[in-house]
Amino acid sequence: MIEIKSIFKSFGDNQVLRGVDLTINKGETAVIIGRSGCGKSVLLKLIMGLMKPDAGKILVNGDDITSLNDSQLNKRRQRFGMLFQASALFDSMTVDENVGLGLREHTKLPEKEVRQKVEEKLKMVGLSAVEQLKPAELSGGMKKRVGLARAIAMEPEYVFYDEPTTGLDPIMADVINELIISLRNTLSITSIAVTHDIVSAYKIADRIAMLYEGKIVFVGTPEEVKNTDNPVVRQFIEGSSQGPIPAL
Numbered sequence: 001m002i003e004i005k006s007i008f009k010s011f012g013d014n015q016v017l018r019g020v021d022l023t024i025n026k027g028e029t030a031v032i033i034g035r036s037g038c039g040k041s042v043l044l045k046l047i048m049g050l051m052k053p054d055a056g057k058i059l060v061n062g063d064d065i066t067s068l069n070d071s072q073l074n075k076r077r078q079r080f081g082m083l084f085q086a087s088a089l090f091d092s093m094t095v096d097e098n099v100g101l102g103l104r105e106h107t108k109l110p111e112k113e114v115r116q117k118v119e120e121k122l123k124m125v126g127l128s129a130v131e132q133l134k135p136a137e138l139s140g141g142m143k144k145r146v147g148l149a150r151a152i153a154m155e156p157e158y159v160f161y162d163e164p165t166t167g168l169d170p171i172m173a174d175v176i177n178e179l180i181i182s183l184r185n186t187l188s189i190t191s192i193a194v195t196h197d198i199v200s201a202y203k204i205a206d207r208i209a210m211l212y213e214g215k216i217v218f219v220g221t222p223e224e225v226k227n228t229d230n231p232v233v234r235q236f237i238e239g240s241s242q243g244p245i246p247a248l
């Protein structure tokens with residue numbers, strides 16, 4: 001379980017997060033929605049320990065990750081899988097090397113077993129016989145899938161997704177949504193996804209939280225989101241320029 005408690009984060013006088021509170025339960029997929037620039041990626045980086053908050057705590061299975069030192073954090077991150085917006089694959093490395101990176105770096109598994117695991121994870125995301133390709137030879141959707149295979153290669157307890165469907169065509173976006181759902185079901189992964197894609201949020205989320213003006217202003221199931229009369233949430237899900245959220 002992940003407990004985010006009263007998190008504050010500013011950059012100069014840009015107060016991005018102003019007291020974020022949210023609990024993510026074991027086995028669920030929580031989706032944090034909000035406009036571009038509202039602080040979703042910053043929040044995700046704080047949860048992953050890639051950035052430190054100005055104040056507040058983030059408890060992962062009871063341990064405050066904001067107070068861990070680098071080596072403790074590195075160890076903890078081996079239990080985390082991350083899928084970044086641009087997939088963040090290493091261009092000079094093959095698909096096999098990208099997906100197997102964590103296994104080769106952090107485990108003593110023999111090379112044969114690493115290859116097997118890489119193949120198995122690629123299969124889970126619907127890819128085969130791509131091990132020797134370089135990222136430049138892959139389509140956008142394939143890159144996302146390889147990024148996803150890398151995120152789950154170490155069989156993590158938690159997976160964090162930053163805009164998993166942004167930039168994909170609607171069909172490929174749905175393929176990625178389905179994969180996220182199937183990973184939760186088959187590997188019992190607990191996930192946090194941040195996105196401004198409300199269609200994806202409805203599809204993959206057990207619960208949706210909306211980040212607005214530095215705080216979580218609403219948490220509910222997709223059904224509850226669809227039926228809320230919270231004016232901020234309504235404006236966002238309806239994609240309207242009219243309402244409490246300034247269009248700027």
Ligand SMILES: Nc1ncnc2c1ncn2[C@@H]1O[C@H](COP(=O)(O)OP(=O)(O)O)[C@@H](O)[C@H]1O
Pocket residue numbers: 011014016034035036037038039040041042043
């Ligand atoms: N490393 C950084 N240094 C300074 N400002 C940053 C940094 N990272 C993010 N920001 C600012 O924080 C705000 C939130 O950014 P971000 O979390 O990336 O938004 P999004 O919700 O689109 O993911 C933006 O105003 C951005 O400019």
Ligand SMILES: [Mg+2]
Pocket residue numbers: 040041042162163
């Ligand atoms: Mg972002």
